[in-house]
Amino acid sequence: MSKAGKMKMVKKIIEKVDHSSKLRTDIPAGMAKAAPPLGPMLGQRNINIPNFCKDFNERTQHIKEGVPLPCRAKVNPDRSYNLVIHKPPVTYFLKQAAGVQVGQMEKGDIAGKITLKHLYEIAKIKSEDPPLALMSLQQICIMIVGIARTVGIQIVREIDPKEYEEFLKERELKVEERRNQRRLIKESKLLRMG
Numbered sequence: 001m002s003k004a005g006k007m008k009m010v011k012k013i014i015e016k017v018d019h020s021s022k023l024r025t026d027i028p029a030g031m032a033k034a035a036p037p038l039g040p041m042l043g044q045r046n047i048n049i050p051n052f053c054k055d056f057n058e059r060t061q062h063i064k065e066g067v068p069l070p071c072r073a074k075v076n077p078d079r080s081y082n083l084v085i086h087k088p089p090v091t092y093f094l095k096q097a098a099g100v101q102v103g104q105m106e107k108g109d110i111a112g113k114i115t116l117k118h119l120y121e122i123a124k125i126k127s128e129d130p131p132l133a134l135m136s137l138q139q140i141c142i143m144i145v146g147i148a149r150t151v152g153i154q155i156v157r158e159i160d161p162k163e164y165e166e167f168l169k170e171r172e173l174k175v176e177e178r179r180n181q182r183r184l185i186k187e188s189k190l191l192r193m194g
Helices: 003-013 038-044 049-059 090-098 116-126 137-151 161-193
Strands: 023-028 068-075 081-085 112-115 153-156
Touching (some): 023 038, 038 049, 049 081, 090 137, 090 153, 112 116, 112 161, 116 137, 116 153, 137 153
Parallel strands (some): 112 153
């Protein structure tokens, strides 16, 4: 067999190199739309946008609308795709368990508190995600403790409901005060520019 014949055989055997990038994004449950930013991301990868949105919305209809879901989509040469939908991010679960919408605003600020039971339940849910499949529940708990620290959520053994309710009211006042300060700073910058 000649060299040219061997090269043709090798080319047939070797799979075509895939240069397409995987789609990695967070999409709110039941809210996939062709509008930016999702539409352009899908278009760049030659994914059929209406079919993708319909597929995603159908697969997430059992989840509360608006919950952020990390998604990974791998595009095949025939323009079909493999969509993997992960559980919501750890920060989402931590904020939900703590009953807060905003994490820490300054270093050392406590945004909320959760119990060890909350930590364990979040770890059990996240253990179903493919990237964490090889980690033990203890390793996932340790990872979540680190994330909780960066978000400003304190992990305690027990929470007194009345004390925590007062804490959340004080926290909401601080958050509102901080928003007002930011708004005033933004307005003063606009006035200086105009």
